[in-house]
Amino acid sequence: MEEEKKEKKGFFARLVSGLTKTRDNIVSGIDSVFHGFSHIDDDFYEEIEEILIMGDLGVHTTEAILDKLKERVKEEKIKEPADCKELLIQSIKEQMDVGETAYRFEEEKSVVLVIGVNGVGKTTSVGKLAGKLKSQGKRVVLAAADTFRAAAGDQLKEWANRAGVDMIGGQEGADPGSVVYDAVAAAKARKADVLLCDTAGRLHNKKNLMEELRKINRILEKEYSDAYRETLVVLDATTGQNALAQARQFAEVADITGIILTKMDGTAKGGIAVAIQSELGIPVKYIGVGESIDDLQKFDSGQFVNALFDVKEDSGEEGETEC
Numbered sequence: 001m002e003e004e005k006k007e008k009k010g011f012f013a014r015l016v017s018g019l020t021k022t023r024d025n026i027v028s029g030i031d032s033v034f035h036g037f038s039h040i041d042d043d044f045y046e047e048i049e050e051i052l053i054m055g056d057l058g059v060h061t062t063e064a065i066l067d068k069l070k071e072r073v074k075e076e077k078i079k080e081p082a083d084c085k086e087l088l089i090q091s092i093k094e095q096m097d098v099g100e101t102a103y104r105f106e107e108e109k110s111v112v113l114v115i116g117v118n119g120v121g122k123t124t125s126v127g128k129l130a131g132k133l134k135s136q137g138k139r140v141v142l143a144a145a146d147t148f149r150a151a152a153g154d155q156l157k158e159w160a161n162r163a164g165v166d167m168i169g170g171q172e173g174a175d176p177g178s179v180v181y182d183a184v185a186a187a188k189a190r191k192a193d194v195l196l197c198d199t200a201g202r203l204h205n206k207k208n209l210m211e212e213l214r215k216i217n218r219i220l221e222k223e224y225s226d227a228y229r230e231t232l233v234v235l236d237a238t239t240g241q242n243a244l245a246q247a248r249q250f251a252e253v254a255d256i257t258g259i260i261l262t263k264m265d266g267t268a269k270g271g272i273a274v275a276i277q278s279e280l281g282i283p284v285k286y287i288g289v290g291e292s293i294d295d296l297q298k299f300d301s302g303q304f305v306n307a308l309f310d311v312k313e314d315s316g317e318e319g320e321t322e323c
């Protein structure tokens with residue numbers, strides 16, 4: 001129990017330091033609004049709106065947050081700008097609410113498809129996730145089914161070695177479906193708990209992407225129907241609103257069950273996590289906070305917002321995050 005508390009505290013401290021740039025971008029501005037205005041008026045709300053939009057929360061999400069805030073301020077007859085801070089934090093948390101995030105693939109035999117465009121950190125995230133599952137004592141098999149890019153398989157192989165798991169690959173340009181087919185056979189033979197597939201990422205050709213995913217899904221239905229299926233999209237947080245647009249496009253062609261938001265370390269655009277959950281209703285399941293194998297953390301909206309606004313968490317009871 002003590003260990004668990006310590007771990008949560010450690011996670012929170014790392015989250016706070018990882019979000020320094022995002023926090024500087026949003027919170028220092030907000031604080032000066034709370035303390036710089038003598039009363040609550042349209043200008044006050046406009047300033048908050050501007051800061052949230054600049055912090056990459058997006059126009060729709062920001063409007064929804066402000067509507068909620070205004071309603072509460074009225075209801076609770078708040079007069080002092082400084083007293084709005086807690087209400088704003090509450091409104092952002094509510095706006096991000098997507099219910100409790102499930103990690104079923106950690107509990108039962110599963111296949112996880114990971115998709116994302118080149119360069120977002122897809123291969124790295126698959127490697128980190130493999131390492132995380134392996135450290136939980138799971139038997140993991142990787143499928144290098146993103147056969148489009150030269151050397152992608154080699155890169156994944158390095159991660160497989162680092163994580164200490166098996167990888168099934170194919171030649172460059174090979175049919176991703178056949179790689180998945182072979183990987184399913186290997187997963188069955190090795191009694192794997194989780195089959196992690198590094199799959200397609202070509203958004204510029206939606207028809208092909210859709211076809212490819214459909215084919216993979218058909219194979220999984222036929223050959224591995226008793227495995228729970230999860231589809232995660234990897235997005236690069238440093239691209240801000242572009243990441244949101246990518247998620248939207250992927251959601252049009254696949255049944256997305258979660259998001260991995262990478263490069264949260266050192267970006268000022270971490271507010272995109274709020275926009276993603278609010279506008280798409282898809283949970284951010286993990287965030288990438290560095291380039292090494294341990295730099296993937298489960299995401300918890302409550303803790304994230306607390307970290308952003310420097311709300312202290314000493315009991316460790318706020319979120320369920322473990323890492």
Ligand SMILES: Nc1nc2c(ncn2[C@@H]2O[C@H](COP(=O)(O)OP(=O)(O)OP(=O)(O)O)[C@@H](O)[C@H]2O)c(=O)[nH]1
Nearest residue numbers: 117118119120121122123124262263288289290291
């Ligand atoms: N700082 C930081 N860098 C990351 C993170 N995730 C990935 N990267 C880096 O981002 C770069 C791209 O990562 P890859 O995993 O190769 O990206 P990919 O999406 O697989 O791209 P392709 O291999 O080109 O398809 C690498 O230099 C990674 O080390 C993260 O969470 N934080």
